[in-house]
Amino acid sequence: MIRSFMRLFAVFAFLAGLSACAPKIRPAGPPIAQTSLETDMFRAADGTELPLQHWGDVENPDAVILALHGMGDYANAFMELGDGLGKNHRIGIAVYAxxxxGFGRSPSRPFWAGISTMVNDASDVLTLLRARYPGKPVYLLGNSMGGAVAIVTAASRGHLMDGLILVAPAVWNRDMMPWYQTASLAVMSHSFPWLPLTGKGLDIWPSDNIEMLRRLSRDPNMMSSVRVDLIAGVADIMxxxxxxxxxxxxPTLLLSGAQDQVIPPDAVTALDRDLAEAGIVFYHRCLYDAGYHMLLRDLNGPVVIADIGRWIAGGGGAENYSCTQS
Incomplete structure (x- = not known):
């Protein structure tokens, strides 16, 4: 989805001289409330209530995952993950999202919240999960844009998690984009920040699971279009x-698909190189030949989900861990 929107900027850039206005950001307000996790809601420090979903063994799990969704998506992106891990009898795993x-059912949709707010929200939920499940390992999982949020969170607040799982992370930074896309994004985000863009008409397939894609197209919580300034915000966090x-x-697990048409392979390869050189004690990468961008919801999704379950069952630090060949 990210790559699809980026390709549209060159088409609209010539309009930029007609008007000018600043990108709109809706960050968190001042801390006025006690953070908390309710049955179906996360109350943030500024009092904002963000819809919450969970799956699996939430009463007495062996491990906990906080999952961060991608651009245009929402918490239900992890239904397949939660249901799949719930069938893993080797270890009880609770999945929260x-x-x-700015996304899904959040009150600030469709505006970008800013990097600090996104990272602070994730950090607060991790802290609440640690308090709810003392002594249990807590993992942060980021999918697509959520992967970028997860990377920044892990890099700055690694003490809040026992491991990091990156699923087709959005790491297509501006240095890797064609000049005409970065230039158009810079101009349009200040000239037409309100302009809604869609990926229609572009030959990009995020998944081979057609029935799933049709279901998502009818889901009102999915965003079929996003503002230009929100895309600029996603580019900033990438x-x-x-x-x-x-x-x-x-400990970090990087999962990507060879058929990914959203995030260029070179971007994930560069991330793989950086992680391998970062000195992480336990780092593993899984590349699935049959995997698209929506790895957890692809037809090959059950294989990917089972690999995540095995990695967590091994404590996220097994030296001899290996991925299933798809």
Whole structure:
């Protein structure tokens, strides 16, 4: 989805001279509330209530995952992950996910919240999960844009997690984009920040699971279009994630698909190189020949989910861990 939107900028850039206005950001307000996790809601420090979903053994799990969704998506992106891990009888895993600000059912949709707010929200939920499940390992999982948020969170607040799982992370930073895309993004985000863009008409397939894609197209919580300034915000966090990946020190699992048409293979390869050189004690990469961008919801999704379960069952630090060949 990210790559699809980026290709549209060159088409609209010539309009930029007609008007000018600043990108709109809706960050968190001042801390006025006690953070908390309710049955179906995360209450942030500024009092904002963000929808929360969970799956698996939430009463007495052996391990806990906080999952961060991608651009245009929402917490339900992890239904397949939660249901799949719930069938893993080797280890009880609880999966939690909330609608990040600006997306899904969040009250600030469709505005970008800013990097600090996104990272602070993730950090607060990790802290709450640690308090709820004392002594249990807590893992941070980031999918696509959520992967960029997870990288920055892990690089700056690694003490909040026992391991990091990156699923097709959005790490296509501006240095890797064609000049005409970065130039158009810079101009349009200040000239037409409100302009809604869609990926329609572009030959990009995020998954081979057609029935799933049809279901998502009818889901009102999915965003079929996003503002230009929100895309610029996602580009900002992809830039920062690329820079901060070398600061990660927790066990990390990187999952990507050879058929990914959203994030260029070179971007994931560069991340793999950075993580391998970061000195992480336990780092593993899984590359699935049959995997697209929506790895957890692809037809090959059950294989990917089972690999995540095995990695967690091994404590996220097994030296001899190997991925299933798809």
């Amino acid at each position: 909330f609608d990040q600000r 830039d920062l994630a690329h820079k901060r990946a070398v600061d990660i020190s927790v």
